[in-house]
Structure formats: C-alpha cells, structure tokens
Amino acid sequence: xxxxxxxxxxxxxxxxxxxxxxxxxxxxxxxxxxxxxxxxxxxxxxxxxxxxxxxxxxxxxxxxxxxxxxxxxxxxxxxxxxxxxxxxxxxxxxxxxxxxxxxxxxxxxxxxxxxxxxxxxxxxxxxxxxxxxxxxxxxxxxxxxxxxxxxxxxxxxxxxxxxxxxxxxxxxxxxxxxxxxxxxxxxxxxxxxxxxxxxxxxxxxxxxxxxxxxxxxxxxxxxxxxxxxxxxxxxxxxxxxxxxxxxxxxxxxxxxxxxxxxxxxxxxxxxxxxxxxxxxxxxxxxxxxxxxx
Amino acid sequence: xxxxxxxxxxxxxxxxxxxxxxxxxxxxxxxxxxxxxxxxxxxxxxxxxxxxxxxxxxxxxxxxxxxxxxxxxxxxxxxxxxxxxxxxxxxxxxxxxxxxxxxxxxxxxxxxxxxxxxxxxxxxxxxxxxxxxxxxxxxxxxxxxxxxxxxxxxx
Ligand SMILES: Cc1cc2nc3c(=O)[nH]c(=O)nc-3n(C[C@H](O)[C@H](O)[C@H](O)COP(=O)(O)OP(=O)(O)OC[C@H]3O[C@@H](n4cnc5c(N)ncnc54)[C@H](O)[C@@H]3O)c2cc1C
Ligand code: FES
Ligand code: FES
Numbered sequence: 548x549x550x551x552x553x554x555x556x557x558x559x560x561x562x563x564x565x566x567x568x569x570x571x572x573x574x575x576x577x578x579x580x581x582x583x584x585x586x587x588x589x590x591x592x593x594x595x596x597x598x599x600x601x602x603x604x605x606x607x608x609x610x611x612x613x614x615x616x617x618x619x620x621x622x623x624x625x626x627x628x629x630x631x632x633x634x635x636x637x638x639x640x641x642x643x644x645x646x647x648x649x650x651x652x653x654x655x656x657x658x659x660x661x662x663x664x665x666x667x668x669x670x671x672x673x674x675x676x677x678x679x680x681x682x683x684x685x686x687x688x689x690x691x692x693x694x695x696x697x698x699x700x701x702x703x704x705x706x707x708x709x710x711x712x713x714x715x716x717x718x719x720x721x722x723x724x725x726x727x728x729x730x731x732x733x734x735x736x737x738x739x740x741x742x743x744x745x746x747x748x749x750x751x752x753x754x755x756x757x758x759x760x761x762x763x764x765x766x767x768x769x770x771x772x773x774x775x776x777x778x779x780x781x782x783x784x785x786x787x788x789x790x791x792x793x794x795x796x797x798x799x800x801x802x803x804x805x806x807x808x809x810x811x812x813x814x815x816x817x818x819x820x821x822x823x824x825x826x827x828x829x830x831x832x833x834x835x836x837x838x839x840x
Numbered sequence: 841x842x843x844x845x846x847x848x849x850x851x852x853x854x855x856x857x858x859x860x861x862x863x864x865x866x867x868x869x870x871x872x873x874x875x876x877x878x879x880x881x882x883x884x885x886x887x888x889x890x891x892x893x894x895x896x897x898x899x900x901x902x903x904x905x906x907x908x909x910x911x912x913x914x915x916x917x918x919x920x921x922x923x924x925x926x927x928x929x930x931x932x933x934x935x936x937x938x939x940x941x942x943x944x945x946x947x948x949x950x951x952x953x954x955x956x957x958x959x960x961x962x963x964x965x966x967x968x969x970x971x972x973x974x975x976x977x978x979x980x981x982x983x984x985x986x987x988x989x990x991x992x993x994x995x
Contacts, residue, residue, distance in 0.1 A: 579902060582859055
C-alpha cells in the first residue's frame with residue numbers, strides 16, 4: 548500500500564489520470580473505518596485533505612460553490628445563512644466527526660443516509676467534477692447519485708464541490724434516529740421553500756436506494772398555497788388537512804425497506820410526520836421574518 | 841512510509857505502514873499510549889487528540905495525513921507533576937472508574953472549555969456526544985466539567 552500527499556489540485560488530478568485506481572481520502576471518517584477493519588485495502592491512496600482548492604467556498608453571482616473539502620464544522624461556522632445545510636451538518640456524528648468529515652466525503656460515499664445529500668437535492672445542486680488538464684464538468688445531483696453507495700464520477704476525476712442557486716425563503720432539515728447524537732438517520736427530510744420561483748423542494752434520505760425528491764407533494768404544496776392566496780401573504784398558513792395531505796404525498800414518494808434501523812412502514816410514517824412539521828415550520832419562519840422586518 | 845509530524849511541540853519521525861492510523865503511529869511508534877484504542881471506528885472518542893488544533897479521532901486519521909502537521913495529545917496537558925485543571929477536576933470529583941475513556945474525555949473537555957469557557961449543560965452534553973464511558977453513568981463527568989470550567993474561569 549502506498550499513500551501520496553499532493554499539495555495542489557492539479558498534482559492530485561495528475562495522479563488520478565496516471566493511476567485512476569487511486570482512492571482519495573479526505574476526512575477519513577468513512578474510509579478509515581473500512582481500513583481499520585480490513586474491509587478494504589487499496590493499493591494506492593491520495594490525501595486530498597490538504598488541497599486548498601477543495602477547502603474553499605464562495606458566492607458567484609446568485610450561486611454558491613461549496614468545496615468538497617469543507618468540513619461540517621466549517622459549514623456550521625461559516626455558512627449560517629444556509630439553514631438546512633447547517634441543521635444537517637449539526638446532526639452529523641460528534642464534534643470529532645464534524646471536524647474531519649467533509650461534504651466531498653459524504654458525496655463520495657453516496658450513502659442514502661448521508662446527511663448533506665437531501666439538502667443538496669433540495670437545493671437542486673450540481674456536483675462539480677475535475678480531471679487533469681483543467682477539465683471540469685457539472686452533473687445535476689440526481690445524475691451524480693446513481694444508486695446506493697454509487698456515484699457517477701469517472702475514475703480519473705475528483706469531486707471539486709457542489710454548486711447551487713441561492714433561494715429566498717425558509718427551509719429545514721430534520722432527521723429521525725434513536726438518539727440525539729451519533730445516529731445514522733432512519734429517515735431524513737429537507738424542505739426548501741423558494742419564494743422567488745414560488746416553488747417547494749422536498750428531498751428524503753434513508754428511505755430509498757438513494758436520495759429521493761417528492762415532486763407530487765411539491766406541486767401539491769405550490770397549488771395549495773396559490774389557492775389559499777398565501778404566496779403573497781407571509782402570515783398565511785395551510786389548513787391542518789392540507790398539511791396532512793402534504794405529509795401523505797411526501798410519504799408516498801418514499802421507497803423504504805425493512806432493515807435493522809427500522810421497518811419500511813415506520814420509515815414511511817416518519818416521512819409523513821417530518822414533512823408535515825417541516826411545512827408548518829416554514830410558515831412559522833415566514834411569519835416571524837415578516838414580523839421582524 | 842516516513843511520517844514527520846510535530847507531536848506535542850517536538851518534530852518526530854516514524855516509519856509506519858502506509859495504511860496505519862495516526863493512533864497506531866502515536867501508540868506503537870512514538871511511545872504515546874495516552875490516546876486509547878477501543879473501537880477504531882470513531883464511535884467512542886477514547887483516541888481524541890488535536891490535529892492542527894482541531895479535536896479529531898486519531899483512529900480515523902491516516903498516519904500520512906499528519907505528515908508535516910501539528911499533533912497534540914493528552915500527554916501534552918500536564919507539565920510533570922502539575923495537572924491540567926480538567927485532569928484535576930476529574931480526579932477530585934471521581935469521574936474516573938476504569939479510566940479507559942478518561943484521556944479522550946479530558947481532551948474533549950479541554951477542547952470544549954477552550955472554545956466555550958462557560959458551557960451550559962446541553963452544550964456540554966453535545967460537546968461530549970462523541971465520547972463513550974461504560975462505567976460512570978456520565979453524572980460525575982458532567983460535575984467534573986462544571987468544576988473545571990469554574991476553576992479555569994477563575995484563573
Ligand atoms: C462515528 C461516525 C458517525 C458518523 N455519523 C454520520 C452522520 O450522522 N451523518 C452522515 O451523513 N455521516 C456520518 N458518518 C459518515 C461520515 O462521517 C460522512 O459520510 C462524511 O461526510 C465523510 O467525509 P470524509 O471527508 O471523512 O470522507 P472520507 O472517509 O475521506 O471519504 C469517503 C469517500 O469519499 C471519497 N472521497 C472523498 N473526497 C473525495 C473527492 N474530493 N473526490 C472524490 N472522492 C472523494 C473517498 O474516496 C471515499 O470513498 C459518520 C461516521 C462515523 C465514523
Ligand atoms: S478508538 Fe477512535 S473513536 Fe474509538
Ligand atoms: S471510566 Fe470506565 S469507560 Fe469511562
């Protein structure tokens with residue numbers, strides 16, 4: 548086994564071009580477990596944790612680019628305006644895990660339980676990939692996440708980061724698990740309300756082979772808000788039956804299985820509850836921001 | 841592979857297997873057994889150390905990732921006979937039973953009190969959520985954190 552410690556992105560990409568089997572390691576919070584338990588023994592690893600190009604984030608005309616190497620702790624500290632992303636980052640593991648674990652590693656592992664992933668899906672993010680010689684391409688999140696623990700980056704590519712359009716409006720991330728910290732989600736949900744485009748986006752984690760969106764529920768909420776004249780009225784809300792129906796439509800989008808962490812029926816039920824609450828919270832947030840401004 | 845790191849203020853070199861963790865390097869190559877090896881999967885926090893000033897699980901860092909970096913372990917907290925206030929508080933309050941979790945907890949608590957000198961109880965629980973103790977039931981540990989925080993603020 549061999550470990551290479553490139554200092555720049557281009558150096559790392561040249562290693563990937565010459566030896567595409569090289570396994571990148573960022574925070575190591577997924578990969579080191581595999582190594583420690585001898586479940587994997589790659590012949591070559593490339594440390595990407597010191598590449599400055601992956602560790603930055605920036606706003607670029609109406610969008611934000613989040614480098615693959617940004618840790619969950621840094622997201623919590625540096626990106627407070629992206630509320631659902633911060634909420635998801637707070638639920639990851641423990642301080643020790645958040646100090647090391649990165650968004651790029653979450654994408655690289657591509658687990659349906661990866662907590663950053665429903666947020667990126669609800670933001671309609673694209674994943675930016677890089678290869679040697681300045682080659683770059685961006686894939687919409689759903690073309691990047693192709694299945695359980697499978698993604699669409701080519702062997703000679705590294706994940707550079709994620710990019711999404713900044714939206715105005717409330718949003719949240721919530722997660723169901725057996726305790727308050729250090730849990731793999733049994734079900735998770737991210738809801739983003741886009742006041743500008745008058746749209747809702749809802750994404751689910753841990754209830755399917757990969758992250759799922761709930762387009763019918765999204766369309767239902769848009770219509771229900773329009774019918775209630777609520778888009779123009781920040782104090783308006785939806786009736787309890789409408790919230791209930793929204794929850795049921797979100798649950799219908801889930802494709803859960805039974806496993807050690809929960810049954811399919813429980814997961815579906817959890818989706819309905821999370822969805823209903825998330826929508827109610829969005830209205831509360833709107834009301835309180837309209838009061839304070 | 842040769843890994844050179846600044847460990848507790850001193851540049852040290854170790855010749856480790858490329859797949860080894862930083863925890864293995866500290867314990868087996870550098871004679872620093874304070875960081876404990878229990879789960880090797882980031883769950884228990886008994887291997888907590890600082891890497892470039894950040895609290896991490898040494899079992900989840902590839903040794904090579906510490907090359908040319910700064911590592912600080914529990915061994916750096918006391919100066920000869922003088923204990924760190926967090927260590928003192930753990931002893932006085934009786935927050936130690938078998939002691940296996942203690943070094944990791946001491947490091948995690950020292951890290952917390954560096955970032956937040958007056959944490960309330962939810963903040964303490966949150967900060968220690970990555971450290972498991974099988975013996976104490978945590979109550980004495982919370983007492984020790986309170987005592988250490990008071991003393992450190994007073995100093
Ligand atoms: C105790 C514990 C608790 C955890 N709790 C949670 C939790 O609550 N929620 C959650 O979502 N996750 C959790 N995890 C999993 C893990 O922390 C996350 O998935 C994290 O985002 C992984 O990031 P990393 O940088 O540590 O990845 P690494 O382990 O370094 O890498 C993970 C994968 O991504 C690939 N990779 C990394 N960077 C790149 C890149 N730039 N380009 C291409 N491929 C890349 C690697 O090759 C590897 O396949 C937990 C892990 C542990 C050990
Ligand atoms: S040994 Fe590292 S967290 Fe348990
Ligand atoms: S004192 Fe025994 S594990 Fe904590």
